[in-house]
Structure formats: C-alpha cells, structure tokens
Amino acid sequence: xxxxxxxxxxxxxxxxxxxxxxxxxxxxxxxxxxxxxxxxxxxxxxxxxxxxxxxxxxxxxxxxxxxxxxxxxxxxxxxxxxxxxxxxxxxxxxxxxxxxxxxxxxxxxxxxxxxxxxxxxxxxxxxxxxxxxxxxxxxxxxxxxxxxxxxxxxxxxxxxxxxxxxxxxxxxxxxxxxxxxxxxxxxxxxxxxxxxxxxxxxxxxxxxxxxxxxxxxxxxxxxxxxxxxxxxxxxxxxxxxxxxxxxxxxxxxxx
Numbered sequence: 001x002x003x004x005x006x007x008x009x010x011x012x013x014x015x016x017x018x019x020x021x022x023x024x025x026x027x028x029x030x031x032x033x034x035x036x037x038x039x040x041x042x043x044x045x046x047x048x049x050x051x052x053x054x055x056x057x058x059x060x061x062x063x064x065x066x067x068x069x070x071x072x073x074x075x076x077x078x079x080x081x082x083x084x085x086x087x088x089x090x091x092x093x094x095x096x097x098x099x100x101x102x103x104x105x106x107x108x109x110x111x112x113x114x115x116x117x118x119x120x121x122x123x124x125x126x127x128x129x130x131x132x133x134x135x136x137x138x139x140x141x142x143x144x145x146x147x148x149x150x151x152x153x154x155x156x157x158x159x160x161x162x163x164x165x166x167x168x169x170x171x172x173x174x175x176x177x178x179x180x181x182x183x184x185x186x187x188x189x190x191x192x193x194x195x196x197x198x199x200x201x202x203x204x205x206x207x208x209x210x211x212x213x214x215x216x217x218x219x220x221x222x223x224x225x226x227x228x229x230x231x232x233x234x235x236x237x238x239x240x241x242x243x244x245x246x247x248x249x250x251x252x253x254x255x
Contacts, residue, residue: 007162010160011138013201022089023115050096058096062120063090064089066089067093068186069184071093071154072097074182074250075151080102080105083107084153085152086139088109088110088120089120090116091120091132092155094124107132108132108144110139110142111134112139117136120134142171146173147174149174149179164216165219177255180255181220184250185248186210186246187210187246216251220251224255227253229253231251234247234249235247
C-alpha cells in the first residue's frame with residue numbers, strides 16, 4: 001500500500017510539474033497516469049470556457065491550457081475593483097480580469113512556482129498590463145492584507161492544495177465585506193481509491209487532491225462564505241472507476 005504523502009511532498013510534486021510546464025517541458029497537467037496506474041486516470045479535455053475574442057486580446061503565452069472553467073465570467077468584475085487570482089500560473093485569468101477592471105482597477109496573482117511567476121511577469125510586460133502584479137506565495141498563506149480584495153478568482157488550483165480549509169479561510173480573510181469569490185475547480189464523487197489519493201503524480205495531475213463535491217461546498221460555507229452556489233458543472237469520464245468520478249465546477253460565493 002502506498003504510504004501517506006506529507007504536505008511538503010505534495011507541494012514539491014506540484015511545484016516541479018508546473019515549473020516544467022512553465023518552461024515548456026510538459027504540455028499537460030491534468031490526469032497524467034502514474035506508472036502503477038497506467039489505465040489512464042484522465043480528465044481529458046478540460047472545460048475552459050474562454051471566448052476566442054477574449055484570448056486574442058491577451059498575450060499568447062498566457063493561456064497554457066491548465067484551467068477547468070472561466071471564473072472571470074461569473075465574478076461580476078467592474079472597473080476600479082481589486083481582484084486576486086489564487087494560483088495565477090502564466091496569468092491568463094489575471095489578464096482577462098485586468099481588461100474588465102480597467103486602468104483604475106488592480107489585479108494580483110499569487111503563485112508559488114518561480115518559473116510560472118517569471119513567465120507571467122514577462123507576459124504582463126509583453127501585453128503592457130500595468131495594472132497587474134504577481135506575488136510569490138502559497139494560497140494557504142496569502143501575501144495579501146486583510147479586507148483589501150473585491151473579487152477572488154481561481155482556476156483549477158485549489159484541488160492542488162493539501163490544506164483546503166486554510167485556503168478558504170485565507171480567501172475569506174482578504175476579501176472585503178460584500179466581496180465575491182468565483183472559482184473553478186475539480187471535485188470528486190463516489191469512493192476514490194486509496195491508491196489514487198496517495199499518488200504524488202496524481203496530486204499534481206488535479207485528481208488525487210480533489211474533495212468530494214458536497215464536502216468541498218461545505219468547507220466554503222464553514223469558512224464563513226454565504227450564498228454558496230454551483231453555477232457551472234461538467235462531469236468527466238474516467239477509464240477506471242465505475243463507482244467514482246470527477247467533475248469541474250464553478251462556484252460563486254460572497255462574504
């Protein structure tokens with residue numbers, strides 16, 4: 001039986017994989033099988049939901065195809081707002097948000113991977129996005145002051161965090177009263193096998209770290225969020241697992 005994974009080993013596996021993606025050494029993050037799980041635990045094509053015209057207006061290298069939705073579509077972004085992206089990657093959602101909040105608004109992307117931050121900052125310079133900044137940090141301990149954020153977005157990242165309770169507590173802390181959180185993520189349903197849960201590679205592949213859909217929503221409410229609702233949902237097929245599965249959901253909640 002696979003041994004329990006420590007939080008540090010999970011973070012190391014995630015960081016190594018996303019650094020390789022940022023450097024162009026890998027193309028996919030989601031559903032890569034491990035050597036022992038070669039029956040392809042795969043999520044297949046993700047439901048990104050971006051509009052082609054929107055993507056054409058941001059730097060080409062910003063969209064690495066790592067999302068599972070479009071959280072910016074449901075975040076009610078308005079000119080002048082301050083937006084925080086949890087796990088900003090190469091910056092695609094930050095740049096989409098920046099165009100909506102305009103020059104009087106501000107967008108902060110937080111990511112723990114140096115290679116991703118370097119790529120995101122280069123994209124910001126290339127696109128002339130003066131209202132976007134990228135900070136190094138973990139989403140379980142955000143480098144952001146309390147009560148300063150109007151909108152929080154995140155795209156297929158929270159499933160990668162070992163301590164999701166801390167993520168939602170931090171999101172609640174930094175959000176202003178009346179602020180909105182709009183996040184797209186992968187969740188599970190049914191009894192996911194222990195062999196999957198204990199695979200570091202499948203953690204980095206957006207699968208092993210997924211929470212049960214109902215437990216995920218309950219954890220958001222436990223953090224203090226109100227009006228928690230699923231606004232979009234796409235179920236994925238897996239080759240193995242007739243008694244369990246995975247889905248992409250976009251969740252809307254307010255403080």
